[in-house]
Amino acid sequence: MTKLTETQSSRRDFLKAGQAVAAASALSGVALPHVHAAESNTVQIALVGCGGRGTGAVVDALSAKNGPTKLTAMADVFEERLVGSHQVLSQRFSSRMEVPMDRRFIGFDGFKKAMDCLRPGDVAILATPPAFRWVQFQYAIQKGLNVFMEKPITVDGPSSRKMFALGEESVKRGLKVGVGLMCRHCVARQELFQRIQSGELGELLLMRAYRMAGPTGQLPTERKPEGISELMYQVQKFHAFLWAGGGGFSDFLIHNIDETCWMKNAWPVQAEGSGGRHYKGQYVDQNFDSYAVEYTFADGTKFDMHGRTIAGCQTHFASYAHGTNGLAVISSQSHTPSRARIYKGHNLIRDDVVWAYPQPEPNPYQLEWEDLLDAIRNNKPYNEVKRGAEASLVTAMGRVACHTGQVVTYEDMLNHPVELAPNLDKLTMDSPAPVQPLPDGSYPMPQPGIVNNREY
Numbered sequence: 001m002t003k004l005t006e007t008q009s010s011r012r013d014f015l016k017a018g019q020a021v022a023a024a025s026a027l028s029g030v031a032l033p034h035v036h037a038a039e040s041n042t043v044q045i046a047l048v049g050c051g052g053r054g055t056g057a058v059v060d061a062l063s064a065k066n067g068p069t070k071l072t073a074m075a076d077v078f079e080e081r082l083v084g085s086h087q088v089l090s091q092r093f094s095s096r097m098e099v100p101m102d103r104r105f106i107g108f109d110g111f112k113k114a115m116d117c118l119r120p121g122d123v124a125i126l127a128t129p130p131a132f133r134w135v136q137f138q139y140a141i142q143k144g145l146n147v148f149m150e151k152p153i154t155v156d157g158p159s160s161r162k163m164f165a166l167g168e169e170s171v172k173r174g175l176k177v178g179v180g181l182m183c184r185h186c187v188a189r190q191e192l193f194q195r196i197q198s199g200e201l202g203e204l205l206l207m208r209a210y211r212m213a214g215p216t217g218q219l220p221t222e223r224k225p226e227g228i229s230e231l232m233y234q235v236q237k238f239h240a241f242l243w244a245g246g247g248g249f250s251d252f253l254i255h256n257i258d259e260t261c262w263m264k265n266a267w268p269v270q271a272e273g274s275g276g277r278h279y280k281g282q283y284v285d286q287n288f289d290s291y292a293v294e295y296t297f298a299d300g301t302k303f304d305m306h307g308r309t310i311a312g313c314q315t316h317f318a319s320y321a322h323g324t325n326g327l328a329v330i331s332s333q334s335h336t337p338s339r340a341r342i343y344k345g346h347n348l349i350r351d352d353v354v355w356a357y358p359q360p361e362p363n364p365y366q367l368e369w370e371d372l373l374d375a376i377r378n379n380k381p382y383n384e385v386k387r388g389a390e391a392s393l394v395t396a397m398g399r400v401a402c403h404t405g406q407v408v409t410y411e412d413m414l415n416h417p418v419e420l421a422p423n424l425d426k427l428t429m430d431s432p433a434p435v436q437p438l439p440d441g442s443y444p445m446p447q448p449g450i451v452n453n454r455e456y
């Protein structure tokens, strides 16, 4: 109850501050400093989206050995998420945080207010559901902020096109932008990449990856209960709704898709796929519970991606590359440690290992922050937006292939006209939800072969 009162008062305070914000936005077209050029050496951080990963990203930022960093503003659309995140972080980092009530913001415009608390060259963390990424990144660019944004960074063709354009703009302005595909910062995978590129695996013939687990995240979503609006339910349960983040396919499979295409050093040119709902029971989310995609690269070789979220089945969470000289394990189980290694044959036989990255491996979630801060402090070129948008687009290409039952090319996906959630930059708490429930309280589902030109 006390916390609610505090937040209400912070909202009121910020209504007043809103006028100052409007004045500050008038500067948005001005050329901005390229690096963190503040009077103090401390990089200030605003967290937008105070959930599990956003809170984790702040832990990584505040733990970076090339600090100092300080959390100075927070924004979320659910007060309890912000309060919970603040409490968790305060237990470990109270001396590295200064987020008084008038720098905590609740609402769909909270991101602007949080970013307005920063100076050009500080860092905004974008860790909301992915659909909001382009809206928030656009404002960060206007404010001259460096950015760390979580994957996926786009969900469909139109948001990908926007993100490519915003990425170019951020490069022009010299902003440093990290994208949370942290496996790219894994030193074991980096060494594997060099070994594959120098020919140790011979010619690459087949790539394959698996993320086969039980129900994950908010996939098991039931009909909306009383006491929450349709919009806020969809935002809260974002894995369940394709508009919000591309569903479980885009949210969970993107890491394996990205690391596998990295090793191939190419993006696939087309995807075909299948999937279905075996045991959804009372759950009404828009996801299938199994997916199989065959991606094709320009040289004709294939990459098979398997996803499953069915309890009681075998679990498998790993990526592989097969070449004429043998097999490489790109990742072994989850994201870290990768235990990257090369075998002389195509079986996982211990005696056939010809190279393995020595254990333990440094944590890539920490490394991605140290790399970003190093670029900020030393004004090194650093912008992962194009690559992040490509990974997001290729992931969406596989998802749309499964959901429509059609072959989808990279160009089809890039030029796809369907914007799953238009006008997100104008969203308020009173806006209608981007997808409307059916009369029975369930949501429109993909129907491959029946609905072929859009996902639902």
Ligand SMILES: NC(=O)c1ccc[n+]([C@@H]2O[C@H](COP(=O)([O-])OP(=O)(O)OC[C@H]3O[C@@H](n4cnc5c(N)ncnc54)[C@H](O)[C@@H]3O)[C@@H](O)[C@H]2O)c1
Residues within 6 Å of the ligand: 048, 049, 050, 051, 052, 053, 054, 075, 076, 077, 078, 081, 082, 107, 108, 110, 111, 127, 128, 129, 130, 132, 150, 151, 152, 180, 181, 182, 235, 236, 245, 251
């Ligand atoms: N790199 C990784 O390994 C990794 C791991 C987990 C999640 N993620 C990514 O991080 C993002 C967040 O995932 P999560 O697991 O933390 O989810 P989460 O639900 O725990 O957190 C999301 C937070 O954003 C808030 N939010 C929603 N819309 C908002 C808006 N418009 N403005 C401000 N706040 C808003 C929610 O209330 C919530 O607190 C996703 O893109 C996800 O894919 C990445």
